[in-house]
Amino acid sequence: MILILKNGATDDQIDHVLQKVESMGFQTHLSRGTFRTIIGMIGDESLTTEQQLQSIPGVHQVVPVLPPYKLASREAHPESSVIDVSGVEIGGGNLAMIAGPCSVEDRDRMMRIGESVVKSGANLFRGGAYKPRTSPYAFQGLGEAGLKILREVGDAFGVPVVTEITDPRNVELVAEYSDMLQVGARNMQNFVLLTEVGKTKRPVLLKRGMAATIQDLLMSAEYVLSQGNPDVVLCERGIKSFDPSTRNLYDVAAVPAVQGLTHLPIIVDPSHATGRPDLIPPCALAGLAAGADGVHIEVHDCPEEAKSDGAQALLPEQYNEIVQKMAAMAELLGKTISPLPNSTTKHTPPTEALA
Structure with missing residues (x-):
C-alpha cells in the first residue's frame, strides 16, 4: 500500500x-x-x-496497490480459469449455454422443456426450486420436490443442472441434487450464504446485484474463493436504471471490464437484463461479441402459464434459432459451445460433493 x-x-x-x-x-x-x-x-x-x-x-x-479481491484478481491468477461443471467446461474459449424455465414446475413440462433445449444445444439446464420473490404472496417454488424433478430431467437427458440457493440452511440439500449452485442477484451480498456455498465443492454461478458495482461483484466472489471453492462463474444480468423501457440496464461493457480484472469466467443473462423476448436474441449475441463465456436464457413452452417470469421467456423454437446464431458467432470468435459430457459421466453423490 x-x-x-x-x-x-x-x-x-x-x-x-x-x-x-x-x-x-x-x-x-x-x-x-x-x-x-x-x-x-x-x-x-x-x-x-x-x-x-x-x-x-x-x-x-x-x-492499495493490489485490489481487495486478491484471490479473484488477475494479479493473483494471470491465466483465465476454466470451470468444470460435471463435464461441461466454462471459460478458456468454452461457452456455457444455460437454458430452462424460471421456476421448476410440473414434471411433464420440465421434461418437455429439458428435452427441447438440450436438442437445441443447451449444455446446462436451469430451474428454480426455491424462488426469492419480491411479494411474499408470489410463487415461492416447489422446494425439495422441485429439486427432485430438476435432477430427474438432468439425468434423463445427460445434462448438468443449475438451481438457485436462497438459504444457508439449505446448502447441503440443494448441492445434493444440483451440479451448480446459483447465488441470485438479491443474495449477491448475503455473506453468510456466500460463506456456506464456498465450503462446498459445487461450482457457483454468482449473479451481479441489481445495484452492485463490478468491485462489489468481485468482492462477493472473494467470499466464495476464500472458503476454498475456486469454481466461480460470474453473471451480468442487468442493473437498475431510470429507464422503464427494459426490465434492467444491460451492462454489456461489464463483460470486458470484468475480464480485465479477474480470471473468473463471466456469462450474460439477457432474459433478466431486458425482460423482453424481442431483445433477448440481439443482446445474447452482443454479450458473446463482448467476450462473454456463455449465455443464460429462460425458456418456457407456454409462457402465459409460467409460474414466474413467463413474460421474459423464449419459446423453444425461438431458443433453437438463437442457439444456431450463437454457434455461428462462437465459430467466428474461435470459441466452442462446450459439449455435453459423455454418458459415463454421472452426478456426483452428495458425500463426494460436499467439503
Missing part, C-alpha cells in the same frame, strides 16, 4: 507514521515531493487495514 501524507505534515508526524508502519511488520520507503510526502509499504497487507492506517495522524489517503 501507499500512504499519502497530509500537506504540511511535520517531521515528527512523518517519523511517527514510519515507526507505526514498521512496528506492524512492514518495510517503508519515504519519498518527499514538493507538495506531497509519500510512504510506500512493503509486506503482508493482511497485517493491517486501510481504516487502521487512515487513523494515523498525518495520513491523508491510503492507496
